[in-house]
Amino acid sequence: MSGDLASDTSLDPVGAPGSGRFAARLSEAWEIWGPMGGYVAATALRAAGEVSPFARPASFSCHYVGVAAFDTIDVAVEPVRVGRQAASHRVSIAQGGRPIMEALVWSVDEVEGLKHDVSARPDVLAPHELKSAEELAGDDAKPLFPFWENFEARPIEWIADWPPAEPLEPIWRDWLRLRSWPGDADPWLAAARLVLLADLPSWPSAHRPHAWSQPPFIAPTLDLQVTLHRLVPDEQWLLLEGTSPVAADGMIGFTSRLWTTEGRLVASGGGQTLCRRVPAPA
16 A cells, blocks of 8 residues: 655644754655655755744755664754744654754745746656556566655666666665545645655666666665756656666765656756665575
């Protein structure tokens, strides 16, 4: 059964009204090596939205400082600076007294300003022109992690025989649609979807040049930064592109971009991952 991002990132106030303290429970529906980092980040972003005086989230950045369990988390939001047109808030997430995430969120009021857009979406087929991952893999194929059951995916490239026979380019592209997504999502939930997705391609893109040799590593994310260009809550399908141009010194840098079917760039981000060796099976 797929998860619901709105309910799975909901928060319950704790303590006195206006204290900025919340509790939330992480859902097993978003598992990749534990609670997927972007899912925890989406929860942190929504917590900032509970406190900010402004309706428009502008950017998100965080450090992943611990791996959470599928249980209750404690969330604390504190203002760093609140001005007339913009506000910065710090979001701290802990579990059982152990730190999980430290995040910073900018939000803004309605403001006038310059406008231009010279971005160009990758030249790929539209989602309705592609087969779904279920059709390509076969109805009986089960996703490796529960996280993927939350989405209908239309892969740009599909390699039936995995692992591949040779190194692939460190570029990963997929059209993704949440199976449960309200078209009238508020700005903070709309931004939470973009933050979650911006974290996703770190490993899928980094793994491609090495998958042929089946290396004994995973690479959890150290940090994430997301710039929210447009919120587009009414868009069901989004094209996610991730690249990992450099892997060195045990770390892998990645970038991510999200596009609408009409070719509008809605978010861009990136971060760094840290390689960890997987123990050999007994």
